[in-house]
Amino acid sequence: MTDASATTPLDLNANAPRGQKPKKRFAPRNIMLYATLFVFAVYYALPLYVMIVTSLKGMPEIRLGNVFGPPLEVTFQPWVKAWSEACTGINCDGLSRGFWNSVQILIPSVVISIAVASVNGYALSNWRFKGSEIFYNILIIGAFIPYQVMLYPIAIILRELNLFGTLGGLVMVHTIFGMPILTLLFRNYFASVPEELFKAARVDGAGFWGIYFRIMLPMSLPIFVVAIILQVTGIWNDFLFGVIYTKPDIYPMTVQLNNIVNSVQGVKEYNVNMAATLITGLVPLVIYFASGKLFVRGIAAGAVKG
Amino acid sequence: MDDKTLNSQKNKRPTRLTRHLNAKIASVPMILTAVVVFVGCSVWTIVHSFTKSRMLPKLEFVGFKQYDRLWSTKRWLVSVDNLLIYGICSLIFTLVIGFILAALLDRKIRFENTFRTIFLYPFALSFIVTGLVWQWILNPDFGLQSLVRETGWSSFTFDPLNNPDIVIYGILIAGLWQGTGLIMCILLAGLRGIDEDIWKATRIDGIPIWKTYLFVIIPMMKPVFITALVLIAAGIVKVYDLVVAQTSGGPGLASEVPAKYVYDKMFLAQNLGQGFAASTMMLVMVFIILIPYLYLQYGGKRHD
Amino acid sequence: MQSSVSIRELDLSFGSINVLKQLNLEVQDGEFLVLLGSSGCGKSTLLNCIAGLLDITDGQIFIKGKNVTWSEPSERGIGMVFQSYALYPQMSVEGNLSFGLKNAKMPKAEIKERVARAAKILQIEPLLKRKPGALSGGQRQRVAIGRALVREVDVFLFDEPLSNLDAKLRADLRVELKRLHQQLKNTMIYVTHDQIEALTLADRIAIMRNGVIQQLGTPNDIYKYPQTKYVADFIGSPAMNFIEGELKDGIVHTQDTQFDMQDYNFKESPKNGPVWFGIRPEHVLVGDSVQNARHSLSVLVDIVEPMGADTLVLTHLFGSPFRVRLDGQFSVKTGEQLPIGINTAACSLFDRESEQRL
Structure with a gap:
């Protein structure tokens, strides 16, 4: 058996494959793969992004734009309000109590x-x-x-x-x-x-x-x-x-957050709501x-x- | 070493009860939980579902009357319908999306950790937070609908939370967002548990990747899929917080679910009998899902 | 001589499965006893019963004359060494050695003294401050032995202590264990499935099968006079060859040869009937000694396995596989006829029905 293989002529073409196999970095399959992952990543990351940007906007800006736009003027007022002033029924000391x-x-x-x-x-x-x-x-x-x-x-x-x-x-x-x-x-x-x-x-x-x-x-x-x-x-x-x-x-x-956001009375302050939501989610997220x-x-x- | 030595031993014969006494004392909380809460409380509720309890539980039996009432209440029927739609869609989409994501992440890609972190973080958040943020994104005036309209397609309508016909799908979007990451993780663990040599063998046999997944890998992962299935199913029956936060059951009764029916009847409407009957029905649903699983999981083991 | 460990009519069952059946065993003071058997024979279970780690169903266990049947493991005056070493990973070597003594509320000074003494015997003094994770397999096993040593008890129990080590280390530690036993003169009960360990270490070997001791005897006894076919098959590597035969008036009739058994040491006057005729591969004579043998035959060489010092030849005799062990220098090729000789004095005969030695 060893004799037979020795006599088989080798393919000695100058362009014959030699050394490392060339890698196709942008093979169509890879592009598909990453594109799919990217689309899903957007779906999953979007709500967090929306929570953050909304919580940093003022109410006038929210009324003019949509939820996805970045804040033109960053304000931390909603966070302060959500933490210490937002009302649930009788109490108006914000989420801090619930926290x-x-x-x-x-x-x-x-x-x-x-x-x-x-x-x-x-x-x-x-x-x-x-x-x-x-x-x-x-x-x-x-x-x-x-x-x-x-x-x-x-x-x-x-x-x-x-x-x-x-x-x-x-x-x-x-x-x-x-x-x-x-x-x-x-x-x-x-x-x-x-x-x-x-x-x-x-x-x-x-x-x-x-x-x-x-x-x-x-x-x-x-x-x-x-x-x-x-x-x-x-x-x-x-x-x-x-x-x-x-x-x-x-x-x-969580209960307090739901009461704040879903309370029927008063004008809906979306930025405060999102700040409150984000604060509540912060502990598990961290x-x-x-x-x-x-x-x-x-x-x-x-x-x-x- | 005869009887004399034997008798001189002051060996106390450990009785059945006092042997490993510390272990038994330490297990008291577990025994109480198992017996009093899981068995006792469940039986209590089931028994009381056959009574005419209203404001307070009382043992005046009325047979299946509560169940008759339950199944002729429109709100309950809507709840069950919603649960069925939500359940079936959630089951299919969670498994499909979860598996696609797991398979993609298993392709030895770059930034795997980053992607996994993004897919899984919603699972750390509560249903309340999930419901509220999706309520905001699906807000017709500022959310997804307005974004698409701004691009010029002014007749675009996507307002699930205010449309009784599709409100349950609005909840589904949020539910999938929160829960698929977990299933992805479980399936990914299952994929990682598959012998590398299987992949090598299929490469040598020249089998395309999609075929390998469909005919080799997925059948091998049957136990993992069953676990995932049971997890999703058991979770679906309990859906409550998400609905409360996102729609409060509205518009009208359109997004009511059984868990909410139970809570409202028990703690708000003071109609305990209905609450007990409804919760017993939930228990029945879980066991319909669970029994085949338990049979598959533990039934086979008895033989050895 | 006084019994160190004495087991009387021990029964152990898990549910309906009887793991140990009416087992009796007397271990002499200072004896090195090996419990040998294949996995699942109950040897480790027996050791765990002696240690008090398993509750027995019936019977009695005495250690140093004290009935310990119901005692806690720590009250039995035993030390134990495990296969996986079972060192407490978060404690230093010193902590491992002294844990038991601290539990027994021994004064600090004495603990220190004992640990130092054990460390010296086992030559692990430089390792005392290290954690088990930083030790090699051999070092870990020494520490595990040390943990038994510091207890200064009369009975040591070993549960396959060398099985996790590689072959060379195993051989080294085997010698050390033997030396340790000669030095300390404690009673040692040692469980293994490795017959080499058993033969080299033991004063006596107990071969177990299905929860019953098949034979208890010195290594020499067990090798030369196996009492059952199972023992004969189990001890010796490669295993004994068995040929079916018929015993008739002191002569074994096989397919086409007759073996005259007049040299054979029958236990009692032989009964006629079907037998197994057993001969160890190393007792088959070849070369010049064939002519001195009582019986000579010729076999066809199927496969030759050179193993350095020895060469193993696989052949067939009367339709059954037959192995012959030759000196490594002996030249033999596949396909050749190999003349062999058999001396019936070195053979074993077993009743085909009861598989008991005749």
Whole structure:
């Protein structure tokens, strides 16, 4: 066989291909590809652009032009107004009230829900007991139950616990509804930790909490970051629970924003509305742009939340 | 090492209950949530949907009367219609757009991160923000319609939010904007999970790229597609905030959805029975979607 | 001699699957016992039961005369080394070594002393401040051994400790483990699927299959007198050749040869019936020694596999594949007839039905 190939005459044409294969940078296929991506990028980026430019225009300019034009005269007045003067019914202290309410709801909700769920996930992956898988399965199927089914009885439970209309009540609701996805997240993460590590720690005499705090916690920083991103975004963006389980003076930001923008009385101040919308979206946006790949990991992991 | 040594051991026999007691104590919140909230509250609502509760829940059973009323209420029928249209369109477009974007991003392009960041950022925003910004863009006097008219096409009309016939498509545009990024990400992860050697094999066999996607890649990604499908479907049934922010159900009743019907009946109209019946119907819808999925996902595993 | 670890009628089942069945095992003080078997035979499960990491269904476990059946792993007086090393990634080597002692609330000075002593024995003193991530595989395994060492317990459990290392490192650490055992004289129970490790390290080997110990004996015993066909097939590389035959009055009748078994050491007076006639590839005689053999035959060489020191020849004998192991210097070519000799003293006979040694 080797003999045969040696006798085959080689194609020794001077122009024969040699060296690096020439690349066609502007092949029609590539142009199509980038053009399609670009068109989609415009569709996705447009609303953010519109929010920004509208919020920087004065009302007269808005009435004359369309939403897409850049501001001729940049003004920050709408932002100031949205933050501290816009009215919702009786209160006229702007979104700042809702912002602080949301912060007050957010911090305990995120901390408690993650603390509870991480311990759940840890117990489920390393300390299974009879029935633990059943409860876990109920939890996961529960994630698909429309919230509407559980809204009213939960309101009754909160009332019985004297938590209805309070921050504590809302924190509890967020902890409950964050539990399926977070538990899944932590359970899968802890299950991926080599079982031998857990065994070694038991031989070394560490107990349930010892292993959790000394071995597992220090190892699972990334998953905690993912969980925090998931929860901060989710809780900040919540509207339904906020509107049902809180009272007007502790309404979270989303509820207040909707009340400001969709209030029927008075002249519509579109620039203020867009500034308010943008301010409300700012927290999750900052988290999104700052966390990059971790956010992607979080939503891919948290996909079941639906 | 006989019975004497055995007895001298002061080994306490760990009983079933106290074994790993800490783990059980730590699981109490989970057990309560699973049993009291997810099972208990759901059953409570289902049971009360057969009563004549109005302002307050009371256990006076009336059979399927609430459901009869529900299915003869125009607002509910419109809601279900809207949900069907929104659901089917959303399912198709989200999957198609999500897959196209994922496939494009998977072609080893430049600026992949930038594009992905742009496609996904809406997912970080709430439905309230989404609804409000699209309400503004679709505003007939200042938004898309006026922009096109300025270019000279003065008869151009695109005012979905004020036209009862197409209002649901206006909401769809906003919903797609918010949600396709997630599906793109999931499908992209699925594409990345496909063995490089498959691509090499199809190149050697000379199969065109589009054919490779259609006949090789997509069938391989079936589990990922099923996950994406369930996600979209479960999300659709819950659509609420978006409608509240963008149209408040208007014009008239044209963009009502079941979730809003439930909320309004329960917390505004003080017609609890209707709210319970409607929410039970939502639960039924979810389970119609979910059961085949659960069967596919977990039914097969029992055999080993 | 006193028993160090004693297992009595141990049963373990997961649901309806019985993983370990009525298992009895006595490990002597200072003994190096290897649990050997293919994956899924229950050897690691047994080790985990001894460690207390798995709750047993029935039976008793004694360590140093103490009934530890219901004790926590840390109360059993054992140290354990894992296949994946299982080092705590966020702790330094020192932290890894001292974690168990701290949990036992030992005074600081003594912890320090013990860590220093273990580090010296294992020659990991320069690594004490490093994190496991900065160590090589061999170093990690030493630290893992050190973690068992500092506990200063009588029983060490090893769960395939060398399987994650490359071949050369494995051979080196094997020698070190043997040296460590000679130095410390602890009881060691060692799980592996590698027969070389088992043969080189063990005082006694327990070969397990389907949750039952098939044979317990010294490496020499197991190699020379496998009690079942499974053990014979499992130990030795390449595996033993088996030929179907019929035992009739001390003579094995195969397709067209008869082997006179008068040299063979029968366990009890032989019964006639179908048997497996087993001969190890390395016990087949070739070259000049063929003429001294009781039985000589000729086989056709199918494939020759030179392996350096040895050469492996694949042939057929009476329709079954047959391997012969030759010296590397022996010249043989595919297609040749190879004269071979067989000494029945080195053979094994198994009942075809029960697969027990005759």
